[in-house]
Amino acid sequence: MLEVSGLEAAYGESRILFGIDLSVGPGEVVTLLGRNGMGKTTTVKSIFGLLRPRGGQVRVEGQDLTGAEPHRMALAGLGLVPEGRQVFPTLNVEENLRATARPGKWTLNRIYELFPRLEERRRNMGTQLSGGEQQMLAIGRALMTNPRLMVLDEATEGLAPLIRADIWACLARLKAEGEAILVIDKNVDALTRFADRHVVIEKGRVVWTGTTAEILATPDVKDRFLHV
Known part of the structure; x- marks a missing residue:
């Protein structure tokens, strides 16, 4: 690869x-x-x-x-989750996700299923998210490119620690999906x-x-x- x-x-x-x-x-x-x-x-x-x-x-x-x-x-x-997250601050959660979307298995609904918190916050701007939510959004945004x-x-x-556990669980799931x-x-x-x-x-x-x-x-x- x-x-x-x-x-x-x-x-x-x-x-x-x-x-x-x-x-x-x-x-x-x-x-x-x-x-x-x-x-x-x-x-x-x-x-x-x-x-x-x-x-x-x-x-x-x-x-x-x-x-x-x-x-x-x-x-x-190749999909990148950069250091510092770098979400688009003037876009809301859903707009951040749609901005990088390409056809494939990773859709908006699948990202929300992976990170339910993002669906709850889908109308919030990038600057209104916690650090953990921003990292979830950065991962979701990269997945939306279907890398x-x-x-x-x-x-x-x-x-x-609880957010870290969520991220590790997410990566383990991605590995399980190949x-x-x-x-x-x-x-x-x-x-x-x-x-x-x-x-x-x-x-x-x-x-x-x-x-x-x-x-x-x-x-x-x-x-x-x-x-x-």
Whole structure:
């Protein structure tokens, strides 16, 4: 589905990524892990064309889309739930969802069934939602593009425990339905309940990769690369 090889990126003269390799297969859930400032969001931006890579390749279902504009990545089947949610503040919930809609299995009714709270708040503006509701809306908006791969940058950052549980339940359901997912989050214990593989980056380089069974059997990975 998604293949990233040798990805390099920089902000001006400051290099951030030094040859990132990762892949997500059909129906697979892969995590991108690392401490703050290690290049996770830069990796996502480089994949989606929000930051033009300095080197490497981004391929979607075999097609080279390195540096392609964000709308081309969406048309190729990638849906993004960005860091900070970035819902449209001057649109209400339903307008936010309809703004990105493309034909497919994910319809307005299915989003409301997944997140009943959004239906209750469907006439509220984006700025009138709580942080948890905004994250539900950001996920729903990405699903309305009917992607083949969902990418979530900081899936539960700053959310209350009950809302986090709702988000994890949502992602587990998406996995059960065969959705491919690339997810960034700090809650490794929650991620290992449903993720297939994990990629850990440190200072813009991949320093460890393995299955859930392998990361659970290697506790020093969390101690060396993930704990603050």
